[in-house]
Amino acid sequence: MNHRDRWPIALLALLLLAYVGLAGWYSLVIPLGEAPDEVPHFTYVRYLAQHGRLPDTSEEHEAFQPPLYYAAAAALTFWIEDDPDAPFAVRHNAYYDVADPRSPKNLLLHTAGESWPFRGWALAWHLELVAAEEIDRLNILQATLLAMRRAVQALSLVPDLVLVDGNRCPAWQYSSVAVVKGDALVAAISAASVVREKRSPPSSSPSPPASLSLLAFLVGN
Numbered sequence: 281m282n283h284r285d286r287w288p289i290a291l292l293a294l295l296l297l298a299y300v301g302l303a304g305w306y307s308l309v310i311p312l313g314e315a316p317d318e319v320p321h322f323t324y325v326r327y328l329a330q331h332g333r334l335p336d337t338s339e340e341h342e343a344f345q346p347p348l349y350y351a352a353a354a355a356l357t358f359w360i361e362d363d364p365d366a367p368f369a370v371r372h373n374a375y376y377d378v379a380d381p382r383s384p385k386n387l388l389l390h391t392a393g394e395s396w397p398f399r400g401w402a403l404a405w406h407l408e409l410v411a412a413e414e415i416d417r418l419n420i421l422q423a424t425l426l427a428m429r430r431a432v433q434a435l436s437l438v439p440d441l442v443l444v445d446g447n448r449c450p451a452w453q454y455s456s457v458a459v460v461k462g463d464a465l466v467a468a469i470s471a472a473s474v475v476r477e478k479r480s481p482p483s484s485s486p487s488p489p490a491s492l493s494l495l496a497f498l499v500g501n
Contacts, residue, residue, distance in 0.1 A: 308406075311386060316461055329357055378465070426450070
């Protein structure tokens, strides 16, 4: 292999190292639980790791999600036991106000149990963040956006507006708005989430197109 053949491999290795470095930096700098829906995603993984089965929607808020990421993260962290001196607990920041730009930016209160060296649930959480980055690198996000497009295109009506519970919208011709934590902030998304969960039998997950069609119907004409 000559020098000209080696430089693309070296460039790829450099990009992968940069990616791993940025993912690790993000995991260390951003406090746990501050990303959209991060807490219920984490508790879903811990449930799967500790019980060895998929939860239903009465047990975990995100149980309707496809289980690939959660199974991968549970396999990565099942051996980690919670530290009895620093048990897992979610403490909401009472001073956070989404409508007040002057309020504190943290959704949660953070304790020394999250500090380095990581142990117990904090260690599991950081490893799950790494797993999430890897899953995203495999382009599952694009598959999700494709499912959204197909779901709305399958409707018998053309919606005036589609509200997406997340941080981005697919590339499509519909007027749409992405709402982070939409199920807590927008009544139509909350209603779609409630109906979806009520219509889902225990230990089963409705397909993304069904849920998305319901949401698009609620915010359509």
